[in-house]
Amino acid sequence: MEDDARKSTSGKEPYRFGSMAIFRGYVSLMQIQQALSEQVEDNISGRPHRLIGKILLDKGWITEEQEEEILKEMFGKEGCGSSSVRDSPPGKR
Numbered sequence: 001m002e003d004d005a006r007k008s009t010s011g012k013e014p015y016r017f018g019s020m021a022i023f024r025g026y027v028s029l030m031q032i033q034q035a036l037s038e039q040v041e042d043n044i045s046g047r048p049h050r051l052i053g054k055i056l057l058d059k060g061w062i063t064e065e066q067e068e069e070i071l072k073e074m075f076g077k078e079g080c081g082s083s084s085v086r087d088s089p090p091g092k093r
Contacts, residue, residue, distance in 0.1 A: 017052045020070045026062050035059070 015023075018032040035055040042050055053070065056062045 015074065017070055017074065020073065021053075021056065021062060021066070024066070024070070026066050026070075027056060031056070031059075031061050035061075 018027075018035065021027045022029060022032060032052070035052050038055055039050060039052060042048070050058075053062070053067045057064065057067055
């Protein structure tokens with residue numbers, strides 16, 4: 001069933017930012033859970049939506065370089081620019 005949930009894009013399986021950050025050893029599962037909780041809390045409270053990478057960066061749990069590495073791997077582009085991805089609407093990532 002999990003395979004059905006993941007759709008292949010150009011031969012690569014898509015992964016979420018948090019999963020990749022854990023896999024690379026940048027953060028712990030507990031940190032991702034806390035960031036997700038903060039993201040939901042922001043959304044429920046009517047605060048602007050923040051991506052998990054932005055939350056992790058704001059908390060000092062990852063560096064800008066680590067964020068950029070993950071985004072490059074996720075989107076397969078050089079210089080994809082975390083700010084351009086970060087500023088895109090939630091459904092467009």
